[in-house]
Amino acid sequence: MPETRPLPALPRAFSRRHTLETLGALGALGSLALLGCGGGEDDATGTTTGSSTSGSSGSGTATETGASCSVVPEETAGPYPADGSTASSRTYNVLALAGIVRSDIRTSIGATAQALGVPLAVEITLTSTTQDCAALEGYAIYLWHCTADGNYSVYTTQSVNDNQLRGVQATDANGKVSFTTIVPGCYSGRVPHMHLEVYRSLATATAAANKLRTTQLAFPPETMATIYNSSGLYSASIRNFNSISLASDNIFSDGYDLEMTTMSGNATDGYTAAITISIAT
Template sequence: MERKEFLKRGLTSLGLLAALPIVSACEKTDLSTDTTTGSTSTTGSSNGSSASNCTVTNAETAGPFPIKDPASLIKTDIRGDRPGVKLTVKINIKNKNNSCAALANTIVDIWHCDAKGEYSEYGGTGMQATNWTSVHWLRGRQTTDANGLVTFTTIFPGWYSGRAPHIHVHVYNASGKSLLVTQIAFDKTICDTVYTTAADYISHGKQDTTNTSDNVFGDGFANELGTFTGSVTEGYVLTHNVVVSA
């Protein structure tokens, strides 16, 4: 089964395909560029920033390429040998049940595809032709600090047909109970800049699916948009709040 068909069938069964929003992928995002340095910044979701702005982040699919053994991948730098624009990912975990206070000692897994749209730990099938079953790059686990923060060093994700660029996030409590599986959405303008100017991405070109036309984000992505600062040359920093009920 192809990836696009996997996603289409799974979401059709949940009745989500009829609920696609009609706003543009960048409409909810502030974008500014420093013409002196070429640095670009975006303002993503403000969800979880206060007790009055505190809703549980949308749940999303973990498939089709979830981490197989995340407990073995406890590390901050998850790049492995994957080339690409440096991306620092800062995720703040907030507790809906405590007025969006920071949630310490929470386990956070992330994973995403490489610059060409491929995932480690899988392959050799119709879902992904290249066989990467013996490697584990672009996957990792961290535990939140006293401020509810985890930080990963990775690369800017590429894309694959039928999906907008994204990072998967799975949050567990300290005992290992699953609290939320979600995804971080990317601003299209930032993606267009990376995919058309950075050497490791140019051959693959721009993504074929925007946030608004993405089946997984069909239930809305307003509280899944990451905030970005940086440039292709210096790398980007992504910051994002994920709100859970704990």
Template sequence: MDRKKFLTNGFLRLGAMAALPAALTACSDDDNAAASPPVNGGNNGSDNCVVSPVETIGPFPIRTPAQYVRANIIGDRAGIPLLITLTIQDKSNGCTPLEGVLVDIWQCDKDGNYSQYGGNQLQATNYSNQNFLRGRQTTDANGQVSYLSIFPGWYPGRAPHIHVQILTADGTSLLVTQIAFPVPVYSEVYASDGYNGVPDRSNTQDSIFSNSLNQNMADSITGNIADGYTLMKTITVG
């Protein structure tokens, strides 16, 4: 699937969210036929049902997340397309898919900057009046949500990552965690035009992932620089 079709199909799917996870799987299968094979990372939750690591919410959490219920979180950001499908499961109920919970997701752009923050020592560039690369969705009967995003960049002191928070329908937090990326994948992306080179912290050097990297790692990433990538991850709450 070429990059134009990848993005076009992604946007078309936003109008029919009930079918989005299945459509993304079909897109992933198409990528596998013509692109690089999947890079497997962490344990698949259905095969190894362990509660996902609890991680810091970080200095850039979503402000008023209820205002950002959407599948397309790109905004005006440029970067290599990334389709993200998350499956949420409940360990306390036999690791069955968890329907009807809220999933908040946020990440930096290709230059390592977050929206809703900036103009200070943590982030020099001021994006406090923008809300790109942030979103909320509710899991379907399969415990799934999907987002259309870009491959995140990195910033000093951290390996590449995506933030995720799982909440009940009434807003009670069930889990805050983070997703890591396989080194071969992010190295390929960061060597391409537009990204800012090799991170100053590898996955194993990152203090957040130091004791939980295998469980933080994306279950699989398929695709390539020309066409974009698809990320799959199962997250387990207790």
């Protein structure tokens, strides 16, 4: 099934909340399904210094009285979450599958064929804005993203057994999870990105109704350009990538500092993308 693509990016003057309100008005016309991965809602961002909380759009910094960090923006899960919610007129739930808790998400559960793409390790550290940015141990993170050619598993084949590039990991004592995957492709209307949901524990990471936060990860454009231009697996991504920017993307156009990963590596050995995100808990 061809992948539904998002509407063209709205001007920067539109906030994520305004975007949702506008799309809500179009819902009766069936336009929401055309959104692709766009149109998220942005909750107020909280910054903590010691035990105090105030509004902020900046990234966390250290202070004399304690650590400072900001709540990662709430974003849309898009039309392909497969988390038990109804999306794209389908209700799929890979979170209910035995084996979904895994670090290597390049294959479907029980399969051997790996998704093709440049190897990528994704390292996510989860911290709390209400606990002096302390690491959160035992929380669960569900990560999913598109293939090198821009398609999402489950929905493309309409089969929950096709679940590559989706997986769940529990945070360790340092609040960290690691996923082994591939660099995502860039499809029309969106910059390269990944989706994730945060849950209180593995036990609650069984359906979207239990999630604490939904957000997206962005990637440095210069690094992504290098990857796309050096691998034939991403030939379809180059034109799409050159037609959009973080400034025109309908999710990241109003800010992406708290969602931008740091990347290192090379095409031969693969890349690593690391980020620390915070929630208010």
